[in-house]
Amino acid sequence: MRLFFLLLSLGLAADDEIFVEQTGSNATIKLEQLGSSNLIGGTSAVSGTMTALDLDGTAMTLTINQIGSSNIFRSDGINSDNVTGYFDFQGDSNVLDILLNSNGAYTADYANLNLQVSGGSNVFDIEIAESSNADYLDLDWIIDGDNNDFEFDIDYENAVSNIDVFGDSNTLTFTGSGYAGTTSSDSAYFYLDLDGSSNTFLITQASTLARDYLKITTNGSNSTFCIVQSDGSSQTTC
Secondary structure, three states, X not given: OEEEEEEEEOOOOOOEEEEEEEEOOOOEEEEEEEXXXXXXXXXXXXXOEOOOEEEEOOOOEEEEEEEXXXXXXXEEEEEOOOOEEEEEEEOOOOEEEEEEOOOOOOOOOOOEEEEEEEXXXXXXXXXXXXXXXXXXXXXXEEEEOOOOEEEXXXXXXXXXXXXXXXXXXXXXXXXXXXXXXXXXXXXXEEEEEEEOOXXXXXXXXXXXXXXXXXXXXXXXXXXXXXXEEOOOOOOOOO
């Protein structure tokens, strides 16, 4: 296993930066930053200019805690089967960018990702797998705050996504594609529990020969939902 960290602490008045590149199996990585305007990214970055980190290997456990505002976490390839990820972001105006299995070297099977977000005006972009390579994905979100923008894209054969949203004026865009399967044990599930008002949700389940499931429970007013389920026979939009 090869593991490389470069940590720069630029003083109490400046930003902290962590650059990471890792190769090998059974890695356990935990990164925590406290404060504002901090960065986590790749080793090719230089101070003040952040590139995306690269983590390769199977059976990886990754824990990311960024507590504060205006922080950035940027990955361009968390390439792993059996990856367990814990992401905790507390604060406002943070940016999260996750790409899991970007190059097809790993299949992203049996990934278990837990994301907890507390704060407002955050922007999150998550892409998981390609070519239907996210078998048995378990993705759990807890979002507590207002005016957040979340976008995630999954290419799967089997996936369960549980989203809990507590807050107002959030925007969430979900796209699920791939081959979901034709039996209950081989299908894709999306569960949304909303407590808040004036939220916007754009949800697309477009698996080939799909057996997709969707359940939404809401408590609030003035929210907008656009829901599309398609098995490829036709193109439908809201």
